[in-house]
Amino acid sequence: MTETLSDTRPERVPLPADSSEPFLVVENLTVQFPTYDGLVQAVSDLSYTVKLGETLGIVGESGSGKSVSSMAVLGLHDVKRSRLTGSIRVGGKEIIGASNSTMKRVRGNDVAMIFQDPLTALHPFYTVGAQIIEAYRLHNNVSKSIAKRRAVEMLERVGIPQPDRRVNEYPHQFSGGMRQRAMIAMSLVNDPKLLIADEPTTALDVTVQAQILDLIQDLQREFGSAVIMITHDLGVIAEISDEVLVMYAGRCVEKGTTKQILTWPEMPYTWGLLGSIADVASDVSKPLIPIPGTPPSLLNPPDGCPFNPRCPHTDKVEGRRCFTELPELVQFPRQTHPTRCHIKDPDLIWETEVKEEIM
Amino acid sequence: MSAQTSTPIGESGQTPLLEVNDLVKHFPVKSSGVIRRTIGQVQAVDGVSFNIYKGRSLGLVGESGCGKTSVGRVITRLYDPTSGSMKFEGNELATLSSKEMLPYRREIQLIFQDPYSSLNPRHTVGSIISTPMQVHKTVPRDKMVARVQELLEVVGLNPEHYNRYPSEFSGGQRQRIGIARSLALNPKLIVADEPVSALDVSIQAQVVNLLQDLQKEFNIAFLFIAHDLAIVRHFCPEIAVMYLGKIVEIGDRDQIYLTPHHPYTQALLSAAPDVKQAAIGGRRERIRLEGDVPSPINPPSGCRFRTRCWKAQDICAAEEPPLLEVGGRQVACHFAEPLQVIVPGSMADVVSGNGLPGDGGPGDVAGNGAAAEAASRRGSTAL
Numbered sequence: 001m002t003e004t005l006s007d008t009r010p011e012r013v014p015l016p017a018d019s020s021e022p023f024l025v026v027e028n029l030t031v032q033f034p035t036y037d038g039l040v041q042a043v044s045d046l047s048y049t050v051k052l053g054e055t056l057g058i059v060g061e062s063g064s065g066k067s068v069s070s071m072a073v074l075g076l077h078d079v080k081r082s083r084l085t086g087s088i089r090v091g092g093k094e095i096i097g098a099s100n101s102t103m104k105r106v107r108g109n110d111v112a113m114i115f116q117d118p119l120t121a122l123h124p125f126y127t128v129g130a131q132i133i134e135a136y137r138l139h140n141n142v143s144k145s146i147a148k149r150r151a152v153e154m155l156e157r158v159g160i161p162q163p164d165r166r167v168n169e170y171p172h173q174f175s176g177g178m179r180q181r182a183m184i185a186m187s188l189v190n191d192p193k194l195l196i197a198d199e200p201t202t203a204l205d206v207t208v209q210a211q212i213l214d215l216i217q218d219l220q221r222e223f224g225s226a227v228i229m230i231t232h233d234l235g236v237i238a239e240i241s242d243e244v245l246v247m248y249a250g251r252c253v254e255k256g257t258t259k260q261i262l263t264w265p266e267m268p269y270t271w272g273l274l275g276s277i278a279d280v281a282s283d284v285s286k287p288l289i290p291i292p293g294t295p296p297s298l299l300n301p302p303d304g305c306p307f308n309p310r311c312p313h314t315d316k317v318e319g320r321r322c323f324t325e326l327p328e329l330v331q332f333p334r335q336t337h338p339t340r341c342h343i344k345d346p347d348l349i350w351e352t353e354v355k356e357e358i359m
Numbered sequence: 360m361s362a363q364t365s366t367p368i369g370e371s372g373q374t375p376l377l378e379v380n381d382l383v384k385h386f387p388v389k390s391s392g393v394i395r396r397t398i399g400q401v402q403a404v405d406g407v408s409f410n411i412y413k414g415r416s417l418g419l420v421g422e423s424g425c426g427k428t429s430v431g432r433v434i435t436r437l438y439d440p441t442s443g444s445m446k447f448e449g450n451e452l453a454t455l456s457s458k459e460m461l462p463y464r465r466e467i468q469l470i471f472q473d474p475y476s477s478l479n480p481r482h483t484v485g486s487i488i489s490t491p492m493q494v495h496k497t498v499p500r501d502k503m504v505a506r507v508q509e510l511l512e513v514v515g516l517n518p519e520h521y522n523r524y525p526s527e528f529s530g531g532q533r534q535r536i537g538i539a540r541s542l543a544l545n546p547k548l549i550v551a552d553e554p555v556s557a558l559d560v561s562i563q564a565q566v567v568n569l570l571q572d573l574q575k576e577f578n579i580a581f582l583f584i585a586h587d588l589a590i591v592r593h594f595c596p597e598i599a600v601m602y603l604g605k606i607v608e609i610g611d612r613d614q615i616y617l618t619p620h621h622p623y624t625q626a627l628l629s630a631a632p633d634v635k636q637a638a639i640g641g642r643r644e645r646i647r648l649e650g651d652v653p654s655p656i657n658p659p660s661g662c663r664f665r666t667r668c669w670k671a672q673d674i675c676a677a678e679e680p681p682l683l684e685v686g687g688r689q690v691a692c693h694f695a696e697p698l699q700v701i702v703p704g705s706m707a708d709v710v711s712g713n714g715l716p717g718d719g720g721p722g723d724v725a726g727n728g729a730a731a732e733a734a735s736r737r738g739s740t741a742l
Binding site for chain 1: 422423529531532559560561562563564565567568571586587588589590592593612616626627628629630631632633634645647648650651652701702
């Protein structure tokens with residue numbers, strides 16, 4: 001870690017001196033929330049990296065910790081109500097334990113976020129323009145009129161028609177897709193190097209979803225930024241991600257390139273996810289294969305592998321290890337990418353048992 | 360079933376369970392102030408016709424605001440239709456008073472989208488499920504608990520949980536409670552309004568399978584309203600595509616998905632994310648629609664899709680295209696012609712490498728390489 005920067009530096013964090021380090025490095029991140037009922041282990045031992053120009057897809061069910069982990073990257077967890085350990089480095093700068101003033105310079109400037117619901121993420125009392133101008137002037141010492149010109153320019157860039165008129169309108173005057181575009185404009189106004197998109201298209205129609213995904217990809221190509229795409233939709237992941245991280249019960253259970261995950265998944269949970277989705281071209285006479293049961297409580301997760309109550313393959317591991325021992329995220333010699341599973345030869349099971357059934 | 364699917368609309372010999380003809384639902388727009396004059400009409404549903412047959416499913420797809428939910432609510436008479444007819448087993452429903460409607464409410468039930476807001480948090484599951492049976496007096500009081508437990512078992516919940524409150528259940532379980540409630544009166548038709556879109560992927564599959572099992576077991580017809588094209592295709596042999604209050608294309612599953620004729624259907628299908636396509640390293644050619652859906656208060660003249668359509672010409676603004684039979688389905692377009700957007704075939708073909716279009720191309724480096732590697736490793740382990 002190159003902690004050479006002083007906190008008084010006003011401008012953005014430069015690339016780390018050791019430029020081989022990816023822009024975002026998350027190491028052994030653990031996020032816990034103490035509650036009256038006990039300790040919620042929202043994220044446990046999560047590590048990943050994202051390079052500039054790359055897109056990482058994080059997929060998982062609700063409550064799997066995918067949003068909590070990315071909010072930690074922005075330092076959005078209240079220190080009084082959460083316990084964070086591990087390390088998050090954005091451009092070489094440590095985020096965990098950083099002061100509020102440091103975080104203010106990082107947020108929106110180096111790292112920006114697109115939220116799921118643009119209606120609640122935009123302030124209803126202020127015009128869209130005012131909100132973009134505020135975001136710009138926080139990090140750039142410019143006059144209001146220059147900032148407004150920048151806001152109009154950004155609205156135009158994200159494909160909002162008549163941006164010079166739209167800049168003075170309120171969020172409720174925008175349609176859902178327009179609002180999401182406006183929020184993307186706001187998050188990109190400071191040219192962030194890392195963009196976190198938390199279910200950016202879940203609330204949108206398919207045609208608008210396609211527009212927004214295209215837009216995010218175009219902008220990424222143009223600005224060369226790193227993107228984290230958080231979603232529960234494997235279709236979106238398939239379209240946009242270079243790498244995929246599958247999360248379950250606060251842990252990474254499988255990590256690989258998008259192709260590896262989609263064509264050679266090696267973890268029973270990923271098999272379940274693939275079996276659960278209907279495809280626009282698949283055989284309709286085959287029933288969907290759902291994952292039985294529901295995700296575990298993070299207050300007291302099951303012993304051993306957290307997926308064991310729903311896993312149909314626990315009998316393939318000797319000595320009931322699935323129920324007693326938490327598997328490590330490792331790559332066995334016969335695997336193409338790391339998984340958190342005791343099964344030593346997942347490709348064989350995939351090939352002989354699972355593939356026919358779910359594909 | 361397969362013999363009938365080629366002529367799904369009105370010609371299958373059997374009389375439809377529900378016959379909807381030229382259904383219209385307009386909502387008045389009032390001015391502000393003391394005297395609230397009507398200053399316009401939201402044309403939510405504007406002349407929709409379709410048939411639903413006993414024990415079969417019709418899917419209704421379209422973007423938000425296209426009127427698909429309004430159709431469902433009019434059919435269940437939660438909204439009164441502005442005009443048009445709906446015949447349920449030959450009986451006209453559109454003009455019935457609420458008292459006359461009562462016996463038909465038993466036959467047509469609704470499953471709501473949001474399992475959180477559609478269950479009263481202060482009522483127990485037992486009381487939620489038994490209320491329709493109390494209202495319609497179908498089950499005597501002393502047999503009520505047994506019937507509720509039976510229904511809970513049918514939808515895959517623990518029958519002992521009838522005394523619990525909705526907050527004690529997860530989203531998928533709540534949706535099952537909603538389904539149990541809709542089954543309580545043994546309906547012939549269920550209007551399922553986005554029944555799975557609020558659920559997680561792994562739970563969606565559970566609920567879709569449950570609905571399919573129930574359909575087989577009780578021979579229930581479904582009007583399945585959803586925006587997820589893949590789920591609709593999986594569930595419904597017949598599909599209607601709506602745009603701005605009108606049906607633009609209606610036909611059987613394969614006709615709609617493999618040879619869509621209406622430009623809007625083509626655009627919708629091309630926008631659907633496709634895991635399979637992405638897995639082979641490509642992406643299907645997307646038809647980008649410009650702009651947003653126009654306001655239903657003041658829809659465009661002629662064809663309503665013309666403002667976003669790449670085929671639009673003068674005739675589209677002047678004349679509204681009628682819903683006509685073209686290539687086995689009905690389509691409302693002056694320039695209807697087939698365009699294949701989706702490549703048929705299953706994920707298994709992709710994984711096993713059959714018909715990989717991008718073989719050896721620049722697009723497929725990691726995945727296929729890894730797959731081949733894994734395959735060769737498996738070969739060596741077998742030896």
